[in-house]
Amino acid sequence: QQRAQIDQKVEKFLEEKKHQWRDLNVPFEDGKVLHDLIVSNGYTSALEVGTSTGHSTIWIAWALSKTGGKLVTIEIDERRQKQAIANLKEVGLSEYVDFRLGDAHQIVKELKGPIEFVFLDADKDWYSQYFKDLDGTIPKDGMFTAHNVLNNISGIREFMELIQANPKYETKIDRTSSSGISISKKK
Numbered sequence: 001q002q003r004a005q006i007d008q009k010v011e012k013f014l015e016e017k018k019h020q021w022r023d024l025n026v027p028f029e030d031g032k033v034l035h036d037l038i039v040s041n042g043y044t045s046a047l048e049v050g051t052s053t054g055h056s057t058i059w060i061a062w063a064l065s066k067t068g069g070k071l072v073t074i075e076i077d078e079r080r081q082k083q084a085i086a087n088l089k090e091v092g093l094s095e096y097v098d099f100r101l102g103d104a105h106q107i108v109k110e111l112k113g114p115i116e117f118v119f120l121d122a123d124k125d126w127y128s129q130y131f132k133d134l135d136g137t138i139p140k141d142g143m144f145t146a147h148n149v150l151n152n153i154s155g156i157r158e159f160m161e162l163i164q165a166n167p168k169y170e171t172k173i174d175r176t177s178s179s180g181i182s183i184s185k186k187k
């Protein structure tokens, strides 16, 4: 498929579905933030924790289709993962995604690096532990991002304190949506 054809198909899908996501999915504008971070930094290896039905997965996979990369995405709920697999197929981006079904608490510990871009969007009270488990897989100039950091949810505060105090990372918060995305770049 030609670049322009892929882009046209993805854009149409994302636009049509914009207000139809019902499974805790990220808002459209946050998906775009993730996409732009990957493209502008040229990342080729990515991990997503919390696929749900695949809205952010599509944005990340679309970015990786431009950089020539691949995404591993983890989901514990089989129904949601099935829908995500169908969505990625429909939009034509399946080849950029490795779907893993199961508990991310275990799966992340088994992953081999380097992972240049991480996006956390699953159980917030495990964010700190995901960071501890994944830190070693992230290379210099790699990025660790997390969703809902502006929300008052258990685990978020602890995670933000942990990563902001880490001298290996420079952290800022994207406030495009009210959820907020923490963006920590490894020095």
Ligand SMILES: C[S@@+](CC[C@H](N)C(=O)[O-])C[C@H]1O[C@@H](n2cnc3c(N)ncnc32)[C@H](O)[C@@H]1O
Pocket: 023, 024, 025, 026, 049, 050, 051, 052, 053, 054, 055, 056, 057, 074, 075, 076, 077, 080, 102, 103, 104, 105, 121, 122, 123
């Ligand atoms: C906020 S939703 C993800 C939304 C998705 N990123 C999107 O934009 O479409 C969080 C997902 O994480 C999953 N989840 C929660 N705990 C998990 C765990 N321990 N391992 C794997 N997935 C988990 C939930 O089943 C849920 O579908």
